[in-house]
Amino acid sequence: MLLRRVYKQHRWLASHVKFLSTQKSSIDIKVDNDGIAILNLQRPPVNSFSMDFLKELSKSLDFVENNKITAMILTSAFPRVFSAGLDINEVYKPDAVRFKEFWTTLQEVWMKLFGARFITAAAINGQSPAGGCLMAMSCEYRVMIKGTFTIGMNETSLGLIAPTWFMELVKNTINVRDAEYAFTTSRMFTPEEALKVRLIDEIAADKDDAIAKCKRFIKKFDEITPSARINTKMKLRGPAIKKLQNTRQEDTEEIYQLVIHPDTQKVAIFQLYSSPVSANPAIITGYDPMEVCIENCAQCKKMLGAWFEGQLCAESCIKYRGKMIPDCENYASISPFLNKL
Numbered sequence: 001m002l003l004r005r006v007y008k009q010h011r012w013l014a015s016h017v018k019f020l021s022t023q024k025s026s027i028d029i030k031v032d033n034d035g036i037a038i039l040n041l042q043r044p045p046v047n048s049f050s051m052d053f054l055k056e057l058s059k060s061l062d063f064v065e066n067n068k069i070t071a072m073i074l075t076s077a078f079p080r081v082f083s084a085g086l087d088i089n090e091v092y093k094p095d096a097v098r099f100k101e102f103w104t105t106l107q108e109v110w111m112k113l114f115g116a117r118f119i120t121a122a123a124i125n126g127q128s129p130a131g132g133c134l135m136a137m138s139c140e141y142r143v144m145i146k147g148t149f150t151i152g153m154n155e156t157s158l159g160l161i162a163p164t165w166f167m168e169l170v171k172n173t174i175n176v177r178d179a180e181y182a183f184t185t186s187r188m189f190t191p192e193e194a195l196k197v198r199l200i201d202e203i204a205a206d207k208d209d210a211i212a213k214c215k216r217f218i219k220k221f222d223e224i225t226p227s228a229r230i231n232t233k234m235k236l237r238g239p240a241i242k243k244l245q246n247t248r249q250e251d252t253e254e255i256y257q258l259v260i261h262p263d264t265q266k267v268a269i270f271q272l273y274s275s276p277v278s279a280n281p282a283i284i285t286g287y288d289p290m291e292v293c294i295e296n297c298a299q300c301k302k303m304l305g306a307w308f309e310g311q312l313c314a315e316s317c318i319k320y321r322g323k324m325i326p327d328c329e330n331y332a333s334i335s336p337f338l339n340k341l
């Protein structure tokens with residue numbers, strides 16, 4: 001078998017991957033007996049893409065490419081989340097220079113993953129919104145585990161517009177009508193719904209089954225001449241990569257302008273302060289009533305959970321420019337946002 005022969009040549013890799021699998025590493029790489037690299041993403045808490053994480057992913061892809069490993073499976077070490085997409089900390093009040101470097105790194109990683117010469121598959125073992133969905137869609141095959149998890153492009157709900165290259169990728173994967181509906185409405189798909197529109201290729205019972213199904217896909221190439229496979233993939237994917245290569249600066253500038261827009265920042269701050277750990281009023285610099293208002297909405301959401309309509313509260317902060325700041329312990333001030341469960 002072709003893959004077995006390749007594995008023999010690269011058996012030594014198992015002992016050489018340790019440098020990428022130190023305790024500090026956010027990506028654990030293991031090369032299995034068939035010579036398939038399994039990348040377990042393990043950046044707590046939700047594999048969100050920070051600049052450092054993207055750089056590590058970039059190095060990991062180089063490792064797979066440079067060692068002529070035939071195939072790679074991307075999955076998550078966490079039981080409920082595949083990836084939460086962009087790290088909100090990179091998006092909230094970004095420094096222009098850092099953000100542009102961040103986005104350039106993201107473009108680079110995407111081009112490496114999408115244009116990889118090795119076979120790529122994603123074992124999606126948990127939630128996969130926005131950037132998490134893009135990462136999976138950049139692979140050649142997607143298997144998602146059944147359960148209450150969802151996958152999709154929820155950028156508009158965050159005030160963001162997905163980059164053109166991501167839209168093109170989705171349009172080339174599912175039909176244009178489904179793509180437009182999903183992008184504009186921020187629709188999140190259950191595994192069954194995702195399968196129906198071909199956003200994913202298979203549903204699995206659990207993570208082991210998802211990896212086994214990805215391997216079954218990879219095995220199909222045992223019977224195919226490697227150069228024919230690679231050149232066909234490059235012919236199909238090359239034009240999209242070239243297009244981004246020619247427009248990288250415009251793409252970065254466009255996203256930066258979008259990210260610093262006040263409406264996007266309001267959503268970003270709401271996401272950030274929704275976390276009990278980061279909900280620290282002392283972090284707020286200066287007194288912006290709208291910012292305090294949104295932060296309080298996030299605090300109330302944490303306290304009251306499903307009873308409290310956090311997003312509605314945040315929208316009201318924006319609408320009334322922070323003139324009516326909710327106090328979680330004052331029923332009158334939060335009653336418009338309490339639902340009748």
Ligand SMILES: CC/C=C\C/C=C\CCC/C=C/CC(=O)SCCNC(=O)CCNC(=O)[C@H](O)C(C)(C)COP(=O)(O)OP(=O)(O)OC[C@H]1O[C@@H](n2cnc3c(N)ncnc32)[C@H](O)[C@@H]1OP(=O)(O)O
Pocket residue numbers: 045046048049080081083084085086087088089106109110113127129130131132134135138154155158160162163166271272274275276277278
């Ligand atoms: C090859 C290409 C590679 C990458 C491509 C990347 C990007 C491509 C560009 C496309 C554009 C994308 C735009 C985005 O990605 S914007 C980000 C969109 N993400 C979200 O909206 C997800 C928000 N999070 C959630 O919905 C849930 O957290 C999630 C379903 C993921 C998990 O839910 P769960 O109930 O299990 O956990 P939580 O309690 O919600 O969260 C746990 C802790 O994780 C923190 N968190 C969650 N999401 C993020 C995030 N995106 N960035 C940073 N931190 C995040 C959350 O605050 C909790 O923190 P603590 O309270 O534990 O401190």
